[in-house]
Amino acid sequence: MIIDVISAFFILLGALFFLAGTLGLLRFPDVYTRLHALTKSDNVGLGLIIIGLMLQVDSWLVAAKLLFIWFLVLLAGAGVAHLIASTAQKRGLKPWKK
Amino acid sequence: MDFITNFFLRVLAFSLLWIVLVNGALDSWVIGIPMVIMATFISIKLLPSTPISFIGLVKFIPFFLWHSLLGGFDVAKRVFYAEVKISPTMFLYRWRLPEGLSRVFMAKVVSLFPGTLAVDLGGEYLQIHALDDSVDLRLELMSIEKKVADMFKIDISAVER
Amino acid sequence: MNTLYLAVALFLLLTLIAGMWRILHGPTPADRMLAAQLFGTTAVACLLLLSQALEQPALRDIALVFALLAAVTAIAFVKRAWLKKSDES
Numbered sequence: 257m258i259i260d261v262i263s264a265f266f267i268l269l270g271a272l273f274f275l276a277g278t279l280g281l282l283r284f285p286d287v288y289t290r291l292h293a294l295t296k297s298d299n300v301g302l303g304l305i306i307i308g309l310m311l312q313v314d315s316w317l318v319a320a321k322l323l324f325i326w327f328l329v330l331l332a333g334a335g336v337a338h339l340i341a342s343t344a345q346k347r348g349l350k351p352w353k354k
Numbered sequence: 355m356d357f358i359t360n361f362f363l364r365v366l367a368f369s370l371l372w373i374v375l376v377n378g379a380l381d382s383w384v385i386g387i388p389m390v391i392m393a394t395f396i397s398i399k400l401l402p403s404t405p406i407s408f409i410g411l412v413k414f415i416p417f418f419l420w421h422s423l424l425g426g427f428d429v430a431k432r433v434f435y436a437e438v439k440i441s442p443t444m445f446l447y448r449w450r451l452p453e454g455l456s457r458v459f460m461a462k463v464v465s466l467f468p469g470t471l472a473v474d475l476g477g478e479y480l481q482i483h484a485l486d487d488s489v490d491l492r493l494e495l496m497s498i499e500k501k502v503a504d505m506f507k508i509d510i511s512a513v514e515r
Numbered sequence: 516m517n518t519l520y521l522a523v524a525l526f527l528l529l530t531l532i533a534g535m536w537r538i539l540h541g542p543t544p545a546d547r548m549l550a551a552q553l554f555g556t557t558a559v560a561c562l563l564l565l566s567q568a569l570e571q572p573a574l575r576d577i578a579l580v581f582a583l584l585a586a587v588t589a590i591a592f593v594k595r596a597w598l599k600k601s602d603e604s
Binding site for chain 2: 280285297324345
């Protein structure tokens with residue numbers, strides 16, 4: 257079915273973004289840059305997987321719950337990223353320079 | 355917005371949330387009704403109503419989704435290179451938004467957009483950690499700030515830079 | 516579709532194991548916290564995929580609780596463990 261193909265596309269693309277997030281966490285040189293990688297790519301990854309799943313569920317209530325979960329993660333992710341970055345700065349962690 | 359409208363909008367929002375959380379189970383309203391009322395009062399106490407432009411919000415959502423997607427692509431692109439392609443820098447951006455919710459909102463949004471991460475937002479400046487020092491992000495930040503201001507019904511055109 | 520869900524969930528688990536390296540090596544507590552943050556988001560995605568594959572709607576609620584808890588844990592960590600009271604309010 258065509259829906260299955262579209263939904264598989266979103267889910268696989270989402271997984272790719274999760275991979276990017278993990279690679280960023282491993283490869284980027286300091287806390288600040290790792291924060292970039294993690295917050296941005298994980299939120300996109302989860303968003304895409306949730307879109308893929310929403311195409312498959314049969315009730316709008318479940319779809320709304322999935323969307324709500326994404327919203328919560330988004331809110332938490334952005335907030336925590338800022339909190340970690342500002343605390344890192346207060347503790348005197350110097351950003352990595354090329 | 356007067357108190358009654360504000361109150362009922364919140365009740366409506368929390369009721370919808372409750373329906374979603376319990377998958378529409380009718381018998382759950384025994385707990386649901388007190389919960390919704392409690393949540394409404396607590397939210398009014400903690401977050402007094404903020405003027406939000408409906409049109410501004412509707413315009414902002416696609417803008418946000420598109421740019422956060424670009425943000426993800428941007429990082430993914432840099433990560434998958436054999437040699438990590440970044441040259442990070444810190445810079446300050448002078449706020450035009452007034453202190454309060456709109457600043458916090460913008461800081462969160464900026465952290466999900468391509469190449470920028472909000473580090474500190476206290477005082478006169480927003481401190482940004484950028485992944486790439488070869489591009490000037492100020493113009494972009496100004497356009498984001500304008501959109502946030504429109505959404506919160508704040509006029510920032512008069513603020514000098 | 517179910518095979519795809521399970522395969523992707525497994526793939527996400529593998530990325531978690533890779534992320535474990537950051538938890539072990541740090542070097543700063545913030546790096547470890549970041550890895551924990553990654554675990555939270557990935558766990559949410561895994562649970563949602565499993566919930567669909569195994570037709571267990573309850574797993575979705577667990578994902579929701581995870582989403583909430585991840586934020587609380589991170590904030591508690593920064594405020595309590597990392598930013599000691601003596602350093603900053």
